[in-house]
Amino acid sequence: MNKTELTSAMAAKAGISKVDAGKAVAAFVNTVKAELAKGNKITLVGFGTFSVQERPARVGRNPRTGKNIKIAAKKVAKFKAGKGLI
8 A cells, every 4th residue: 555545545545635645654664753853652452663763883794795794873763563454
């Protein structure tokens, strides 16, 4: 399912227009992005938890040349599904 299909499904289930459902999806995505950028965790009981995880710097290997390369530390978004999700 892509964003357009999600918007259509939400509009049908909530009995609202596709434009309003699109605004709701965009607001949700933007809010999650903003909170994760601040380093905050978002918990939706019964759905799951969005959080930020730090990956340390490490040494990797270029598969083409076999040479070692340095991979920088970075922060990544993480989602852990809640018990009620599936």
